[in-house]
Amino acid sequence: MTPATALAILTMADGLVQLGLNISQTLKRTDITQEEVDAMKAKVDATHQGLQDFLKGITNG
């Protein structure tokens, strides 16, 4: 296993743990505000843009 692969696995594991914690918190809350939803949408859009820009670099390159 290369260091890069190990790092990718660690990143994934870390992300999954964090996701699990976030979902657990979200399940306990029924008072999520519009601001929180908007902030999440901004994160979604930024993440989407980041991936698309990266992929565009490959398909156009």
Place this chain on the structure above:
Amino acid sequence: LALLLILCLMMAGCGGQQLTERQKYMIAADSYVTTTTVLLAYLQEHPPTKAKAQEIAAWDNVAHNALNKWYSLIQIEPSKANPVAQVKVAAAKSTFDAALAPLLSERTASGNARIATQADTVSQTIIQLEAHKTAASVPAVIPPITIDIPMKNGAACPTTKEGGK
């Protein structure tokens, strides 16, 4: 990763407790952000082929679009339901529906891209109107939309439909 996203969506939709729409969106969006971030980190270390990159981009677009639609659907809290607004929107929607039907049929028949764009604009407006259905208030005047209805000889005949009044 895609399976993970689906699993999270299923959890959001089929859990033991009754989840609010905002909770479902937050879980799905969080899953998307996490999986996409991890995926990007992986791809940066293991660059995909051109074909695979296109495939991933298409998948990502589908997921992003679905989340955006979901987001637009939860803009308005059900507690702010406004019967007057609902009647207003229903009337405007039927006007737009009537205008949309021939455009959609024309699009199928001719594949005219301009008509498709116009029809999609009307569709989008209906979606926006739907979002106002339960709003505390709706705009006094819903902006008019210009619809180009093609004549038999190919020339366009612009008409204006107004809704929400």
